[in-house]
Amino acid sequence: MTEYDAIVYDLDGTLVRLDVDWGAVRERTETVLTDRDIAVGAADIWTIRELAADHGVLDRVDEIIAEFEREGARNGTRLSLAEELPHTVPVGVCSLNAEGACRIALEHHGLDGHVDAVVGRGTVDTVKPDPGPLLAALEQLGVGPEDALFVGDSDTDRVAAERAGTAFEWVGDRTER
16 A cells, blocks of 8 residues: 555544644743733734743643643544555654543544554654654654655645655545545
8 A cells, every 4th residue: 555664654644633722822832922022912822932942931832732732622523634554664743732632532532552653742852843752653653754754734744754764645646646
């Protein structure tokens, strides 16, 4: 089924759709910063996260995001690409979502037995598009970047794969087969 020695998937928007109210997440994380007189303006959640890191409150902001993600994982929906699993090669997940939320979603949708490695936000010190999380997943799978495929739904996923030296495929390209 595959010409690769391993396949790594993004999670949200790829295998499952987490049911997260990102507006509420932004509101709660913004409060952490504004309570400390840190202006966030129209910043998106990931820029708020960077501001939080710059001001020493990243742990608090990440816990708020993870809380919403864990709940969203319990209420999310399984996507059609999940029907590809299992594979005959090792499978990993590499996500911007918190690792705990990834594990909840995989278990909730009966995919955890088909996934050999899970790397989420907090597993390593960096997040996509930095290649570190993808490389960590590949290391857990025992496969080099040149022998793996990363499947995702965002430009962040594509850039992470490019930086890691890993082949990339869009979710839509796989589901249109």
